[in-house]
Amino acid sequence: MEETNEPQEAESGKGGNYWTIGIIALVVIIGVVWYAGSRKKSGTAPVNPSQNAQQPSTPSANETQKQAAATIEFTDSGFSPQSVTIKAGETVTFKNNSSSQLQVASAPHPTHTDRPELNAPGPMGLGQTFSTAISEKGTWKYHDHLNPSLFGSITVQ
Numbered sequence: 001m002e003e004t005n006e007p008q009e010a011e012s013g014k015g016g017n018y019w020t021i022g023i024i025a026l027v028v029i030i031g032v033v034w035y036a037g038s039r040k041k042s043g044t045a046p047v048n049p050s051q052n053a054q055q056p057s058t059p060s061a062n063e064t065q066k067q068a069a070a071t072i073e074f075t076d077s078g079f080s081p082q083s084v085t086i087k088a089g090e091t092v093t094f095k096n097n098s099s100s101q102l103q104v105a106s107a108p109h110p111t112h113t114d115r116p117e118l119n120a121p122g123p124m125g126l127g128q129t130f131s132t133a134i135s136e137k138g139t140w141k142y143h144d145h146l147n148p149s150l151f152g153s154i155t156v157q
């Protein structure tokens with residue numbers, strides 16, 4: 001009789017021990033996590049994240065300027081070439097090589113609403129450039145807003 005009871009008691013005893021060990025382990029883990037959390041809060045030094053955020057923007061801005069699919073030169077006689085073809089999303093660069101100011105603007109003349117990407121931020125002088133990427137397919141006309149009789153077109157495929 002004693003021999004048959006002993007294993008049962010031992011088993012139930014084991015189960016109780018596992019519960020106790022489990023609870024102790026849980027308390028220890030919570031304590032460690034809480035301690036680690038309170039340590040992080042006291043040692044606040046987030047200087048690196050702001051530096052990392054600024055670094056990638058500079059190289060990508062340079063890349064878009066280098067990868068102009070077409071360069072349109074503006075001389076005293078107008079835009080050259082007068083029509084260019086690019087693929088969707090590619091960049092066009094306008095360069096002012098004339099003796100006057102140039103302000104690139106989308107058709108139609110007064111409102112410039114067809115392709116807002118073609119509206120330069122303002123007039124540019126000799127040697128200055130304006131680069132813009134166009135994603136919408138179609139043939140888009142532009143002109144010199146300061147002299148609207150000079151115009152050209154960009155075909156986006």
Ligand SMILES: [Cu+2]
Nearest residue numbers: 105109110145
């Ligand atoms: Cu205009």
